[in-house]
Amino acid sequence: MNYPKKFPRVSVIIRTRNEEQWIVHCLRMVFSQTVQDVEVVVVDNKSTDNTLALARTFPVKIVEIEKYYPGQALNNGIRVSHGEYAVCLSAHCIPKHEKWLENLLRNFSANEGNIAGVYGRQIPLRYSSGIDKRDLLITFGLDKRIQHKDTFFHNANSMIPRALWERLPFDEEVTNIEDRVWAQTVINEGYQIVYEPEAEVFHYHGIHHSNKKERYEQTVRIMENLHMDFSGDLPASFKPGQLNIIAFVPLIGEIKCVDRTNLLLRTIQQLRQCSYIKDVIVISERDSVLLFAQKEGVKAIKREEKFLARGKSVENTLNFALTEYEKQNPITDAVLFVNYLFPFRPDGFFNALIEQYVYTGSDSTIAAFKNFRLFWFCGERGYQMIGENLKPRSEKNPVYEGLIGLGCITSSRFIRKGMLLGDQVELLNIANQQYTIKVSDPYFQEIARFFLEKELSLSEKKQFLP
Known part of the structure; x- marks a missing residue:
C-alpha cells in the first residue's frame, strides 16, 4: 500500500x-x-x-x-x-x-x-x-x-x-x-x-x-x-471476556453459616470460578462483614443505614452501590446480583448465565426453574390459576419460577435507574430442584445441611435444559 x-x-x-x-x-x-x-x-x-x-x-x-x-x-x-x-x-x-x-x-x-x-x-x-x-x-x-x-x-x-x-x-x-x-x-x-x-x-x-x-x-x-x-x-468488545461485569453480593446482619460452611465464603468461591467477572463486591452495613470480604480478596462497600429501612428494596441498594463503585471505575457494562443464601449452583453456572445474557442481547438474564405444577395468585376476583389445567405434562406449557437470587445479570443502565430487571428478560433454565434451595429459615437450613454433607456429584447430571 x-x-x-x-x-x-x-x-x-x-x-x-x-x-x-x-x-x-x-x-x-x-x-x-x-x-x-x-x-x-x-x-x-x-x-x-x-x-x-x-x-x-x-x-x-x-x-x-x-x-x-x-x-x-x-x-x-x-x-x-x-x-x-x-x-x-x-x-x-x-x-x-x-x-x-x-x-x-x-x-x-x-x-x-x-x-x-x-x-x-x-x-x-x-x-x-x-x-x-x-x-x-x-x-x-x-x-x-x-x-x-x-x-x-x-x-x-x-x-x-x-x-x-x-x-x-x-x-x-x-x-x-x-x-x-x-x-x-x-x-x-x-x-x-x-x-x-x-x-x-x-x-x-x-x-x-x-x-x-x-x-x-x-x-x-x-x-x-x-x-x-x-x-x-458480535464485536469483540461485546463478548463476555471483554465486558466490564461486576458482581454485587448484598447481605444484612452477620454472615450465616450452615454447620461449618460459611455461606458467604462459598458464594465468593463460586464467583471466582467465573473468568468473566471483573470484580466481586460485598455490600453490608457491618464492619465485620466488610473486613471478612476484604480478607478474602474481594471489594467491599458499606451500606448506609437508610437502605435498611422499611420500603427500601434491593434495587435501591444496588443503585447506591453502583454509584459508589463507579466513582473509581466509571465504565461498568453489567451488574450480576447474587444472594449468598443460595448455597447450590451448577458447575459453570455464572459463565453460562453471562454467556446467555451476552449472546441473546437481553437487558437481563436470570436463573429459572421449569415447573409443571399448578399455581394460583390472589387477585381482585379471587384466586386465579397461573398456567394450564390438569392436562398431561406432555401437552402443557411450563411455568418458570424465577430464581433472581441464584443469579441475575442486568445491563448497568437499568441499575442506574433503580431497576433490577430490564425490559427484555431471558431465562437460564436450571434442571435440578436442589438449586432452588434458599437458606432462609430452619427448615431449609436442614435441607441444605443434608446436601452439604452429601455434596452430590453434579458433573454427571444434566445441569441446563435446552
Missing part, C-alpha cells in the same frame, strides 16, 4: 442521544485504529442516561445541542473539528476491525480530486431483528463500487473531505436522509461516491421497516447462506 508516512488528520463525528449501551464500545474501536492522527467530536442531543459521563472517559470533544436535525448536528460537529477528512459515525455502530478508518481513507489517496464521499459496509449483530438483518445484508454487499449516478449514501459510516464540506455542507433543515440529499448535490456537481465494503461496522438497527415476518425470515436465511463471512457474530 503506497500511503504517505503520515496519515491526514481525521475527525470522527459521533451523534448521540441516550447511547450508553453502545458508546464505550464505539469509542474503544475508534481509538484502536491503525490511523492514529484522529480527533473525536461527540454531538449530543440532550441525553438523559449515562452517555456523556461514559464519553468523557475518552479524549473527546463534546458539543451539546437542544434541537436535533441530522445534517445540522453533523455540521456543528465538523465546525469545531480540525481534520482534513470528516467521518460520520453513529454511536451504535461499532467498527469491526482496526483498519476501518484506513480502508475509508485509502479511497481518497487513490483519487482524491473526484471522490466526494466514501461509505462503508454495515453488518447486523447476532441478535439484530430478522428485518434488520435482511435490510443490512441486502443493502451492504461485498463488492466495492463507484457511483456516478446512484445517490445512495449513508452517514452511519461515511467519510468526506473537509474542503468539499466547506463548500457543500449537509442540509440543516431536513429531518432525515440528509446523507441522500447531500449525495444528490455532489453527484449533480460531477463527483463520484464510493462504497467500500472493507470499512465495516456492526450496526444493531436496520435501515428499512415493517414487512411480513415470514417474508423477512425467509430472506434472512437465504442472505445468511450467501454471505459466508457473516456468522451472526
